[in-house]
Amino acid sequence: MSDDHETATDPDDVTLSRIETEVALLMRLGEATRRATGTAEHRVLDRAAYVILRHLDATGPQNVSALAARLNLDGSTVTRQVAALQRDGLIDRAPDPTDGRGTVISPTPAGLHRMAAVQAARVRLYGDMLADWDPADRDNLAEMLRRLNEALERRTRRR
Template sequence: MRKGLARVDEQPGGRENAAQDLERELSKLFGRARSLSMTFASRVHTGLDAASYALLLHLSDISPVRASDVVERTGLDKSTVSRQIARLEELDLIERVPDPSDGRARLVQLTVTGATRLAEVRSDRRARLRTQLGTWSTEDIQEFSRLLGKLNLDL
C-alpha cells in the first residue's frame, strides 16, 4: 500500500459505502438482465417468458434430467418447475423421454427445435457481449467472471 492511502475498508464507512455501491450496480445489472432475457426469450419463441427461458438455459446445460433433479439443482419450488416444464413442453421446446435406468421415470430434455433456437440465440447473445466488452482486456473479463462466480457461490 502506498504511503498516505488507507484501504477502503479502513476508511470510516468505507465497507458500508462499497456495499451500497455494489447493491446499486447489481440492481442495475439485474434489471438489464431481465430486460435482455425477455428479448432473448421472445426470439426463442414468442410465447416464452423470461423465467421459462432461464429454465430452458439451465436444462440445456444439464439435460436429460428428471424434473425432481431440476428442483434440487435450481432451488425453485416444485410447482414452479412443474409449471415451467409444462409450458416449455407445450411450446415444443422440451420433451419428456423414458429414463433408460428406470422405465417408470421420465426425463426432460430439449427438443431439436428447442436446442436449435436456443443455440442461435445464445450465439447472438455471445456476439453481442463480445462487442459490448470490446474495450475490456481479456484479463478484466476473466477477473470479472471469476468474481461473479465467487458471488454466485456465496449467494
C-alpha cells in the first residue's frame, strides 16, 4: 500500500478535509446570506466598515497602522476605508496622545449606532437560523468558532 493511500484514509486527514470543506462553504454561504438578506439594517454598513467599527468599539481609539496590523490588512487599504468612514461621519480623527504628529481614529455616535443596528440584525438572523438548535449546541459552536478565529489570527501574525 502506498503512503498516499494511507494518508487519504487517515482519520485525522479525513477530519481535516471535512473542516476545510465546511470552512470554505461557511465563507461562501456567509457572504451569500449577507448579500441576499433583504433588510436595510444589513446594508447600512459594508463589511469592511462594520469590522473596523466593531474593532474600534472593542479596543478604543487607534492609529491607522495599529488598526491595519490588528485586522491583518494593508495600511493603504485601511487608510481608504477610514477616509470613507470619516466622510460618512462614522469615525473621528484626533491627535495621537502618544505621538503628536499622528492621529487616532474612533467611532462617532452615528458610527456606533449603525454598527449596533447591523450587529442586532445579524444576531436576529442567526437566531432565526439556529432557532431549532439546542442552546448547548449554539454555545459549543460559538466557542469552537472563537477558537478557530484565534488559531487563524495566530497563523496570520506568524507571516
